Amino acid sequence: MRNLFRRALPLVSGEAAQEAAPELWVRCGRCREMLYAREWEAAHRVCAKCGFHARLTVADRVALLLDGGSWQELDGSLRATDPLGFAPPGRQSYAEKLATESRDSGQNEAAAYGRGSVDGIPVALAVLDMGYFAGTLGAVVGEKVARAFELGVAERRAVIVVSASGGARQQEGVVALLQMAKLAAAAQALAAARVPFVSVLTDPTLGGVTASFATLGDCIIAEPGAVIGFAGPRIIEQTTGEKLPPGAQTAEFQLTHGMVDLVIARRDQKAAIARVIRLLMGGTALQASAAARDHLTAATNGATTMQPVPALQGFR
Ligand SMILES: [Zn+2]
Structure with missing residues (x-):
């Protein structure tokens, strides 16, 4: 009994509290x-x-950006294959690594995409997650982001992609590199359809992700302090033999050098994204989307609007 009261005493500091609970x-x-x-x-x-x-998980991002209950994930069961049979001697094979990543993270892959709404505006959202294979861009991540762009074209939904990635997935070799071209083409098809793309760069956004779709947004928003670049600072210093200036490759540095449009704290991102989409879609995005849906419904006989995007077919 005496022990119970002793435990209820206020703790003197955060350190002591952490030890207790x-x-x-x-x-x-x-x-x-x-x-x-x-x-x-x-x-x-x-x-x-x-x-x-x-860092946030996919579920955290969905809760942060989308209206409650609006998230509808698509193609969540897509799984990576091992196209090259990548198995370096003496090290874990790609197939084994995929199994380990799935077991440790409880996820299928490093990205999710689907439908949702932001402040009532219908959107297609894709989110990359550093928690699985460092958010690397392989065939499945590439396919999911490409499908988000295609959903944007087909349903005239603004597309939001939240990036968090170490770059292309080296274990998939040229298949991973091809995703860069495929996604640049997908982003271009969305632009041709005049549907906005808001790219959100979080910590870190690097390599093949920076070098393809992540920097092709109509509006590029970065999180404060996020590392954004192509090669990481250590690689650059090893290659060039020079030290980078302090703060290089941060969101704030990229803002002053014109690589990102806005640096926005997490609590303000949803409102900012809704505002950007409304501005880009003209009038209210809700009206634009409703009009687009009516147009698509009326145009099902011989319409060109819903045709597959030819530029993408060669990359599948
Ligand atoms: Zn702190």
Whole structure:
């Protein structure tokens, strides 16, 4: 009985509290402050002290950006194959690595896409997730993002892609590299259909993802402090023998050098994206989408609007 009362005594510091109940506290990845986990989650994993934006899962992104209950994931069962039979001697094969990643993360792949709405505006959303294979762009991730663009064309939904990726998936070799061209063509088809594409760059956005669709948005929004670049800083320094200037490859650096349009904190992203889409679609996006749906319904006899995009066929 005496022990019960002893446990109820107030704890003197965050450190002591963490020892008593580690699940209640998290340590900020940048300033190392101890944060109350529930408040940190409620702030979408942004540090109340220094503003550090920790990484989010697909589910977190959906909750952050889409209207409650509007998310409808598509093709969630797509799984990677091993097109090259990649098995370097003495190391884990690609097939084994895929199994390990699935087991550890509980996910099928490094991306999800589907329909949803942002502040009432119908959108197609694709999200890349660093939690599976470092968000790398392989055939399945490429296909899902391409299908998000195609959904945007077919249903005249604005497309939002949230990137978080180490780049192309090397274990898929040229198949992974081909996704870059395929996705650039898909983004181009969306632009030709005059449907907006909002690209959201989060920490980190690198390699083949930066070098293809992620930097082709009509509006490119970055999260504060996100690392955005092609090769990572260590690779650049090893290759050139020079040290990068402080802050190079951050969202803020890329903003001042014209590579991104806006740096927006997580809590303001949904409202900003809704505003951008409304501006780009002219008038209200809701009216535009309703009119487009009517047009598509009326045009099913011999219409050209719903034809597959020829540019994409060669990359399948
Ligand atoms: Zn912090």
